[in-house]
Amino acid sequence: MNGQRPRRGAKQSPSKGDLLQLYYYMRLTREFEESILKLYRQGKILGGAYTGNGNEATSVGSAFCLKKEDYLFPMHRDLGAHLVKGQSLRNLMLQHLARANSLTRGRDGTGHYADPSLRIYGNISHLAAMIPVAAGVALASKLRKEKAVVMTYIGDGGSNVGDFHESLAMCSVMRLPLVLIIENNQFAYSTPIAKQFIVKRLSDRAIGYGIPGITVDGTDVNEVYAACMRAVDHAREGEGPTLIESVTMRMHGHSAHDGAEYVPKNLLEEWKKKDPIARLEKHLTEKKILSASKKLEFEQKISVELEDAVQYALQNPYPAAEEAAVGVFAEQLGIKI
Amino acid sequence: MAVVTYIEAITKGLWEEMERDSSVFLLGEDIGEYGGAFKATKGFLNHFGSDRVIDTVLAESAILGAATGAALVGMKPVAEIQFADFVTSGFNQLVNNSATMHYRWNIPVPMVVRLPSGAGIHGGPFHSRNPEAWFFHQPGLKLVAPSTPYDAKGLIKSAIRDPNPVLYFEHKRLYRHIKGEVPEDDYTVEIGKGDIKREGNDISVVTYGATVHQALEAAELLEKEDGVSVEVLDLRSLMPLDKDLILDSVRKTGKLLIAHEDNITGGIGGEVAALVAEFAFENLDAPIKRIGAIDTPTPYSPTLEEFFLPNKNKIVAALRALAAF
């Protein structure tokens, strides 16, 4: 823990039921991404396909701390956060397959959608560009006394973009209810972290803004959960933002086209031993929280729901071409939820 | 002469200029060991070393500002922006520092910014931009957009030797799809000079970048099927524009189609149209026509993107309308 400590304590460890939920969502996240990769290889997903393999404890464990009224601004490795916040597999699949009924009506792909009904606002490609927007939502929440917290993410590389720093400056001074999680996964595309920063921990950046900063083991969902719960509480109580660094490994290439030959093999092997899902599974099995039959039940549920989502999305057509011209300007105020 | 791809031509030009002038250096994200997202600088790090091929932090404003600073004191940086879209994260540096320094301080700023641009690759709204028009409006920046390997190599060399900031728009769709003969020896393509890629007498198409190839195909088709002779003028350089070449072509043909991939409104085509309307009005036999992307962000879904973008068929239709006028 660096800088100022969060003042409030919070429930710091997940219950047994929570742990099972966390496990389920982490498994679901990984399986979903495997089907994305399969669809990509089949030429059904156009452009790029990104996964968060290795990041499941972070994306799932963090979003798990949010309430319904809280806002989520996920990044490109955070499929798990979308799922935890309630996004359906069908909607996510429609997005990836750029279909007519997707949340962006085919105008954008992957997690680049907004779903106000769930208070999820996706990223754009420009790294860190959503952090100021998340700050703006935090500002609105504060001005309207909503007590809603905003959670968002950034990569180790992306944390060098000016928007990251400008947002922390604003949120710290205005004590805005923001939780900013740096997903330090050792690489930014091909660039190792040694070329991105020379501080020991990225959470040390918090010191410069006078806000709490904490580094957690991003392969341990319990640690992620504890830190995020505290940060969310801190924000909800009006104490301002927290910076969390979650340390893990990007186990896949930057995107599906990237073989990541630049990643040393032994590094991958080291991190494979710390796989967040295997780690949680071991813990849950040892503690007799997860039985073999429960595990099987989860696996079957995931497989059925995924198959449904894939088939559903594949059957949905692409948008009609002329639709491209529609929707640049709004006709009226307000959104339909 | 060797036949090389468009991206190989860029690589060759960069390599030769780095051999020729030790003040030239490269900076950008993932350009070293990885050789860049599109592999334009593969092998450069081993040959030129890490002082001349610099993997930077992920921060475009720092990259473009640092290029400006190094150029200010006499070095010749070539910055790579991973996708042209991300130049927006360093916009301020280019339009307020790089562009105005010579005017205010009388000091040259010899820097190049490489911008992999363009749509048609299912990149969606943030990996498809043609951002040239934003910079076209800013005095002090030169802009080039090659369409062939020959021009790509000649223009990167001219850009590096130019005493001004030059934005080099390289179209991603051309990288590996377009091949052409490129001389092994040292040659340059002058910035500010367009090129008649196909001569014709009935209609002029003024275009640049990837759209040049669509215009050439459309021109072939019109020749064959309609007996209409279409001239294709490749601007190559967007700032400065080769005004004489444009006006001469239109004075010859009397009809003008302007075609670019960037969206129509506020695009470079508008300036070309104004130029012709102002200085060659009496030579026009038909209203000026323009083709470009529709005025929306670049959509992701393939049906939408196809509707959004100009293509050969749309150019053919516009040419036929002009021919019939």
Ligand SMILES: Cc1ncc(C[n+]2csc(CCOP(=O)(O)OP(=O)(O)O)c2C)c(N)n1
């Ligand atoms: C402003 C900006 N510059 C460059 C890129 C291109 N790009 C996309 S992801 C990426 C690496 C991101 O690394 P990091 O922030 O560490 O996140 P990770 O992908 O490792 O999770 C780069 C360079 C971008 N999307 N946005």
